Structure formats: structure tokens, C-alpha cells
Amino acid sequence: MKKEQYIMGIETSCDETAVAIIKNGREIIANVVASQIDSHKRFGGVVPEIASRHHVEQLTIVLEEALTKANLEFKDMDAIAVTEGPGLVGALLIGVNAAKALAFAHGIPLVPVHHIAGHIYANRIVAEMKFPLLALVVSGGHTELVYMKEHGHFEVIGETRDDAAGEAYDKVARTLNLPYPGGPHIDKMAQAGEATIPLPRAWLEEDSYDFSFSGLKSAVINTVHNAEQRGEKLIPENLAASFQESVIDVLVTKTLKATREYNVKQVLLAGGVAANKGLRTRLEATFSTEKVELVIPPLYLCTDNAAMIAAAGSIFYDKGQRAKLDLNANPGLDITIHNQ
Amino acid sequence: MKVLAIDTSNYALGIAVIDEEKVIGEYITNVKKNHSIRVMPSIETLLRDCDLTAKDINKIVVAQGPGSYTGVRIGVTIAKTLAWTLNIPLVGVSSLEILAAAVGRYFSGAVSPLFDGRRGQIYTGLYQYKKGKLETVESDQILQSRDWAEQLCSSSEPILFVGNDLPLHQGVIAEIMGEKAQFAEITEQNPRPAELAFLGMDRNGVDIHSFVPNYIRLAEAEAKWIEANKAKNSN
Numbered sequence A: 001m002k003k004e005q006y007i008m009g010i011e012t013s014c015d016e017t018a019v020a021i022i023k024n025g026r027e028i029i030a031n032v033v034a035s036q037i038d039s040h041k042r043f044g045g046v047v048p049e050i051a052s053r054h055h056v057e058q059l060t061i062v063l064e065e066a067l068t069k070a071n072l073e074f075k076d077m078d079a080i081a082v083t084e085g086p087g088l089v090g091a092l093l094i095g096v097n098a099a100k101a102l103a104f105a106h107g108i109p110l111v112p113v114h115h116i117a118g119h120i121y122a123n124r125i126v127a128e129m130k131f132p133l134l135a136l137v138v139s140g141g142h143t144e145l146v147y148m149k150e151h152g153h154f155e156v157i158g159e160t161r162d163d164a165a166g167e168a169y170d171k172v173a174r175t176l177n178l179p180y181p182g183g184p185h186i187d188k189m190a191q192a193g194e195a196t197i198p199l200p201r202a203w204l205e206e207d208s209y210d211f212s213f214s215g216l217k218s219a220v221i222n223t224v225h226n227a228e229q230r231g232e233k234l235i236p237e238n239l240a241a242s243f244q245e246s247v248i249d250v251l252v253t254k255t256l257k258a259t260r261e262y263n264v265k266q267v268l269l270a271g272g273v274a275a276n277k278g279l280r281t282r283l284e285a286t287f288s289t290e291k292v293e294l295v296i297p298p299l300y301l302c303t304d305n306a307a308m309i310a311a312a313g314s315i316f317y318d319k320g321q322r323a324k325l326d327l328n329a330n331p332g333l334d335i336t337i338h339n340q
Numbered sequence B: 001m002k003v004l005a006i007d008t009s010n011y012a013l014g015i016a017v018i019d020e021e022k023v024i025g026e027y028i029t030n031v032k033k034n035h036s037i038r039v040m041p042s043i044e045t046l047l048r049d050c051d052l053t054a055k056d057i058n059k060i061v062v063a064q065g066p067g068s069y070t071g072v073r074i075g076v077t078i079a080k081t082l083a084w085t086l087n088i089p090l091v092g093v094s095s096l097e098i099l100a101a102a103v104g105r106y107f108s109g110a111v112s113p114l115f116d117g118r119r120g121q122i123y124t125g126l127y128q129y130k131k132g133k134l135e136t137v138e139s140d141q142i143l144q145s146r147d148w149a150e151q152l153c154s155s156s157e158p159i160l161f162v163g164n165d166l167p168l169h170q171g172v173i174a175e176i177m178g179e180k181a182q183f184a185e186i187t188e189q190n191p192r193p194a195e196l197a198f199l200g201m202d203r204n205g206v207d208i209h210s211f212v213p214n215y216i217r218l219a220e221a222e223a224k225w226i227e228a229n230k231a232k233n234s235n
């Protein structure tokens, strides 16, 4: 009988210090996340130097909590999977160096993981993957459509040419004087409003799966300024709903089109913006009539966590992917490093 | 007892393994290269060359700062993680104290080790051997090298300056302090990781989880935020 496989995941690419242990690639044994969001709130965004400082304060605490929860030791681990990039370089460095120290101390293999591959593999914790599949990745730093023909193979068929969707949310939230992080606030306001304000949708070229949200962001800012100058009062709920509808229209329409063209069996939602209720509702409605399975992970697996890194690491470990002790943080890492 | 010492607080990268009465091995480079890539392989190589494994280490001593924020964090992260996972004591030592320990031993006055802190500033402190033990006369701080030199002019004895960044500040210091300032030789400017190991060997281990670098300075965003809030509250 095959022995159980245990992978420890470590994730420090932005403002969450996270450690998890996953059994056989899919089962969460421990999943600990120390969020720094309260510390960064006062600055209206993540401050890289402060994020790095918090990771140093938190990492061994989070490691210990994960092992205690799992009731396991390092000798039980088959590998340590760590986020190599992309992300904030100073933040990534903490996870990478801690992972290397652990791998060295216990003679455990080290597996480097691309952060977005992690977000996509968060889905495997809730549903087994069926290939070919399409993943819609939406987060503060990413808006991508990723095609996978098999495990561990990634092809980016569309990506943002300027702002990520999450970035646009944060900037619009600032315009509406909402606190950081803006995404959840806009989502909530949008539920209470109506999309009555005409805003552009950036479809780009006919055959392109790329995205662009900076034009939309500017349109929102102009709308607010123009209303101010004319002394008109905008209903913020309606503005939020109009903005959100524009974002969701583009995301869902492009995802649906790619689903049909690539004839995929599954559509996965990934990344922090997957927490957006408006986006979830629309995707569910749209795909309810399609012959494709839609998977949307629960909230705690959409935001940054280490269970997703361990889940992805499990596949890369089986494929023989390893890092040596000279592994470095790579803020510009390309997801295709995993393709073999 | 075997002690592993790690110093990555500036360009110099230093790793040492010592026994109670012997420096078993030392690895030092002074090149502008990425510490993140090189620290773990350096530790691996040094231990292997000394016929040791991670499990043979009984204590970890790390340079706690000041220095480059990122550099100090890399060393501290590795030291914390190793000490925690090997379940051995961790000790932090001032990165400046390491420099003073080596050159001050045969010098009767006080030693001012320094690192460049940009915009005319230096990280420095004042250390002196008293009855064979290195003591802190002025704790680590950051200030203009000019102000520091003026402050030290009142000293009755000469002061010995040491550090790889001396060329950036030696002119100003010599101009203000004249004969009272002495400068260490090139071969003594690199911090010796073996000194770090011996400085930490007899000190008590700290609480590993709460151990953090000594940055001296707040993060810029934090300092500005505190400043802005002060202004707000006084209005």
C-alpha cells in the first residue's frame, strides 16, 4: 500500500504569513494564516517593508501552530513547498529562506511553487480537477485566464494589460472614500445599488482574452469629478453597482467564450477577488446552462493561504520538481516554469 | 558545545562554527551579491567541510542588526527557523559589536564600529574592553557622522573607528577629530563571524518566536504615519 503523502506549504508573498500541511494533495490537515491586514489598513495599502517585518515576527509562530494542529513532525513531511514568486520580493524572501532552513535541517526535499499555480490548485482541495480546464484568476495583483491540459501544465491565454481587477477595485474604493481593502466594500455597496451609470467595457480585440481595467477606473473617477463640478449628487451604491457590473461583464463574457473555444470540462475560479459575491453569483448563473463544471472554492481558500501552495506543491513534487538551497525569491516568476 | 554563527547584516557574509575553545571553521566574503541565494549553501558547505551536520549544532548566534533591513532579515529568519526547528537556543548580537570585539581587544580606548546609513548618516555605537570583557559605552544608534565625530571630540582618549564603510565617512571624522580619531586597517574591516559566535556563546538564549532584527529605525511609512498622527492630535 502506498504511504500517505504529507506536504508542508509556506506562503509569504504579500501580507499573509501562512503555513499549511496537506495530505495526499487534497486533504487539509492544518491551515494557519496570520493576516497583517489590520497593520496595513492605516496606510491604505500594503507597505512592503512593514509586510517583511511582520513575516519575520510571525513565521515560526505560524509554523509551530500548523505542526501542533496537524500533530505531525518534520520527519513525517515528504516535502516543503514554498512560494518562490511572484509577489513582494522582501516578503517572499522570508518564506523562501525559512523553507530552505527547514529543508536543510531535516533533509527534506524543497519544492518551489508559483503563487498563481497555488491559487488554481486551491480548487483541488474542494473538487478533483478534470482536464482540460480553464481557470479565471482574479486578485489584487492578477487577472488571468489560464488553460490547463493536464496536471501541472499552465498556459496563460489572457492577462491584464494594465491594472489587475483587484487593483481597480481598490482605486475606485479610494475615490469613493471607502477604507482599504476596497473590494469587499464595493461588493457590498453594489448589492444595495443599481447599475444605472453607463461605464465602458474594455473588450479589446475580437480574438483577445486579455483584460484592461485602467480605462474603467478613469471613467469612474471622471464621473465622480464631473458630478462634483456640476454640483450633482451621485448615489454611491449605484456607482459601485455600475462599476462592478462592468468588471463582471468582461470577466464572465471572456471566460465563457474561452470555455467554449477550448472545449474545457471545468472552469475554476481562483484568487482573492473570487470572494466577490457579485462575481460568484453571475458565474453561477451563466454556467448553470453550460455543459461544464464550475468550481468556486470557499472564501478561506480564495484569499492567500498556504494550503493552496502545498496542494500545488504535491503535484510538482510528484513530477520531480525540486529546488536547491540556492533558491531565491523571484518577484517576476513565470508560471510556465512548472511546464515540463 | 558547537555554535553556528550567521552574519548577513551588510555586504559581508560570514558563517562560523566554533567549539568552546576552538574556531572550527569560518566562511567570509565581502562582495555585493545576493545573500538570499548564498547563505544556506554557505552554511551547508561549511558544516560539511567541518564534518558536521545541522543536528550537531547546539546553539545559533546571529547578527541582529543594525544594517541592511533585507540583509539582517535573511540572517535572522534563517537563524530563528533553524534554532526553532532544531530546538536549540538562539542568541542575537549587535552587528556593530562584532566589529568592535575584534579590533578593541588590543586597544585601550573605545571603539566606534560603523556602517553607512545613507544621506551622511552612520549606524554606530561605542564599545570598550574593560577587564577583558567588551562593554557597551554608547548603545547602537543612527546619526550624522559629522554629529557623531563632534560628540566624540570631548573624549580624553583616542577613538578607534572600524567598518567597511569607513571610506565614506573617514574624511569628515578625521577633519573634525584630528589626532583623536584612529582608523582600523583593511584586513580588520570585515566582521569576523567567529567573534560573533564567541560573543553569543555564553549569553542566554532568547524567546525564539518574538526575536526580531534590531532595525534601529522605524519603517519609513510607519514613521510618517506617527508624525502625521501627532500633527492631527495636536490640532
Ligand SMILES: [Zn+2]
Pocket (backbone or CB within 6 Å): A115, A119, A139, A271, A272, A303, A304
Ligand atoms: Zn494571491
